Amino acid sequence: MSPSDATYDQTKVFREQLHCRALQFHQCEIGRCLVVKKGRTVCKNRAPWPVSEVDWIDKNGEWGMKRTVPYVNGFNPTITEAIICNNDIKLVTNGDETQDMTYYFTTYATKKRDKSTNETAILAKRYAYHQKQEAKNNNYDEVGRRLITRCATSLNRSQELSAPEVISYLMGWGDRYISHYFVPIYLDGIASVLRQAHPILQTKKYVWRIDQGQVLI
Incomplete structure (x- = not known):
């Protein structure tokens, strides 16, 4: 919709009404906004709101915005038109x-990250312990494999699961x-195929060097 269109004003009003009905209409529901106070069930958002044909403010500082429908919360038409989502103004x-x-x-905006959401800190802490645990291990392949396993375990242990995710796991x-x-691909099987195709990989120690742009073993 372009402002240069001849029917822009009419289309804008129509779309504003359409979006207002779909996005801004408040529906009171139990467990959402309805609460019991003094034996009465009331909306904690104080709906329905007073209606008025104009914005107003009195000498005591009381004020109200234009509202022709008691269950439509205050909104900014420009924001609604731009992003087409529910918004509230006050x-x-x-x-x-x-x-x-x-x-x-x-x-x-400045809240610190929780332990379960700071993956970098979790991995750094686990890596520090990993270095101490494998200080005397000279089998670098085994050290690398254990590092990957330990990092994955640390992340899984600190992971927070939502209620729908837990239910999904429990229900299978x-x-x-x-x-x-998808089918699983196992690293050990891939390594075995590579060793069979390239016997040099079975050697514990081998040297790589560059000679005239080619890699020679």
């Missing part, structure tokens, strides 16, 4: 609300929804 009129919002934004549905079937 007029901040006092220092306490400004302070709370500033604190929330700051902690959200797998850990993802996929459109194809």
Whole structure:
């Protein structure tokens, strides 16, 4: 939709109404917003909201926005038109609300990563222990294999699982929804085939050198 179109204004109003009905209409539901207070079931978001044909504010500081439908929450038409998603706007009129919002934004943007989400720290810590455990092991193939296994185990041990993921595991549905079937590929089998095709790989020690642009063994 381009502003240069002759029907832009009419189309904009139509799309705004369409998006408002689909995205901004509040539906009270048990377990979502309905709570029991003093024996009465009420919406914790205070819906339905007062209706008004215009934005207003009185001498006591009370204010309200234009709302012609009591169950439509306040929204920004430009944001709705641009990203086509639910949004909510609020007029901040006092220092306490400004302070709370500033604190929330700051902690959200600068929050430290939890242990379970900081993969780098987990791997670094495990690698430090791995070096101590394998300090006297001269079998580098075995050391590398153990490092991969230990890193994978450390990540799995610290992983946080959501409730749907746990249910999926318990029901045997797998850990993802996929459109194809896969078969496992085992590293030991691949290594065995390579050793059979290239006997030099069975040698414990061999030297690689570059000679006239070619790799010679």
